[in-house]
Amino acid sequence: MISDPFRGFFDDGPRSPRTEGLVDVPAARAWFEVVGWGIRSELYLYQQPLEGRCGPRATLNDRAMLVLSSYDYLGLIGLPEIEAAAIDAVRSHGTGSGGVRLLTGTTSLHRDLERDLASHLGTEAAIAFSSGYAANIGAIAALFGPRDLVVADSRIHRSVLDGCAMARVPVRTFHHNDPAALRAALADRGRARRVLVAVEGLYSMDGDECRLPEIVALKEEFGAYLLVDEAHSLGTMGPHGGGAADRFGVPGSAIDIRTGSLSKAIPAMGGFVAGSEELIYYLQHGASAFMFSGALCPAAAAAARAALPHLACGxxxxxxxxxNAARLREGLAGLDLEIGGACSPLVPVIAGEDETAYRFARNLWDRGVWASAIVHPAVPRGRARLRLFATAAHTENDIDEALTAFADIREKGLISAP
Ligand SMILES: Cc1ncc(COP(=O)(O)O)c(C=O)c1O
Structure with missing residues (x-):
């Protein structure tokens, strides 16, 4: 069974926003058409409500499902000491922080989290935001402007691009994970005052690691700054779970701006920027996403901090x-499916057209496997995919069960390779 998040809104056939109404914009018309079609053809699997925690198994619509698309890389959701830290924080500091950080919203929990984050990442300081999205827009919009240039990997996360739009800084993209293309872009900086190179530690849609040592060398050669978004690399990469810098032995000081999320390997909510003290003290007073938004709630700050030792010793x-990722990739490749990225826990299975990805997800759903379909505009047209995460909480049996579902779909010819 699939639950309808729109309570029948799309049931009676195509529906478009009312003419000249508030929502009568091209994007809404396009989405109404796709979503309405998805609901009527029972392919819309987004926004399905979980009954309880998200783990390798979860209950959805009274049905136990094998979850293959949870961000919980290290299986830390539900760890008693992390939950206890959150519960204690609610008891000691309440559910809300009661203000923005600059005014009445800062608690000792925020301070402790920021200190431990900086230490975990090997930077001088860190600042917590209410999300990873807010961290990226906050940092970029505070630091860059129309006379600068951002040279971003072509697969960079939307939050970085939104930060650039907010900063009104021109953006040029370079071919994904290709240092030669980055070199060419840096050599052609035109009259840009300052240049920021923006990359991800582990690419969120493709699952491949950034080529950090080469990128650091290039940013130094060309006198550019570097932002590394560690949303997916924190916890998953490096001997201490310190992200791409840890993985490649690049000192924290070699990266000007490190951003990330507290809702992936860290099972909480929020985001951060880590870097020099100078950078962080400025962002406290110059990043509007920090200054004009309520402080991270105490429970999230405490849970995030309690998770850090599990990253370091994990x-x-x-x-x-x-x-588990290697097992999953090997099994999928044996089914002649196209798998993106390298051998990381983020495993994209390329479906091709958006509709193929929706049908793929639905076929898995029918076999008790929950996997997210990622379509345009999150990925380029024709490269829609299922984005799978192999986590520490999955057992080999879980992976094999998922592979059996994939094999059944392939055998029955329900999905062909793109
Ligand atoms: C690469 C990347 N950066 C930033 C974010 C935003 O993080 P958050 O979910 O904490 O807002 C995400 C989240 O999906 C991401 O994948």
């Missing part, structure tokens, strides 16, 4: 996630 969990 090599067993990391190894399990990577081993």
């Amino acid at each position: 090599s067993d969990r990391r190894a399990r996630a990577w081993a």
Whole structure:
């Protein structure tokens, strides 16, 4: 069974926003058409409500499902000491922080989290935002402007691009993970005052690691600044789970701006920027996403902090996630499916057209496997995919069960490779 998040809104056939209404914009018309079609053809699997925690198994619509698309890389959701830290924080500081950070919203929990984040990442300081999205827009819009240039990997996350739009800084993209293309872009900076190179530690849609040592060398050669979004690399990469810098042995000081999320390997909510003290003290007073938005709630700050030691000492969990990913990739490749990226826990299965990805997800759903379809505009047209995460909480049996579902779909000819 699939639950309808729109309570029958799309049931009676094509529906478009009322003429000259508030929502009568091209994007809404396009989405109404796709969403309405998805609901009527029972392919819309987004916004399905979980009954309880999201783990390797979860209950949805009274049905136990094998979850293959949870961000919980290290399987930390539900860890008693992390939950206890959150519960204690509610008891000691309440559910809301009661203000923005600059005014009455800062608690000792925020301070402790920021100190421990900086230490985990090997930077001088860190600042917590209410999300990873807010961290990227906050940092970029505070630091760059129309006379600068951002040279971004072509697969960079939307939050970085939105930050650039907010900053009104021109953006040029370079071919994904290609240092030669980055070199060409940096050599052609025109009259840009300052240049920021923006990359991700582990690419969120493709699952491949950034080529950090080469990127650092180029940013130094060309006198550019570097932002590394560690949303998916924090916890998953590096001997201490310190992200791409840790993985490649690049000192924290070699990266000017490190951003990330507290809702992926860290099972909480929020985001951060880490870097020099100078950078962080400025962002406290110059990043509007920090100054004009309520402080991270105490429970999230405490849970995030309690998770950090599990990242640092989580090599067993990391190894399990990577081993599960290798098993999953090998099995999928044996079914002649196109798998993107390298061998990380983020495993994209390329479906091709958006509709193929929706049908793929639905076929898996019918076999008790929950996997997210990622379509345009999150990925380029014709490259829609299922985005799978192999986590430390999955067992080998879980992975094999998922592979059996994939194999059944392939055998029955329900999905062909793109
Ligand atoms: C690469 C990347 N950056 C930033 C974000 C935003 O993080 P958050 O979900 O904490 O807002 C995401 C989230 O999906 C991401 O994948």
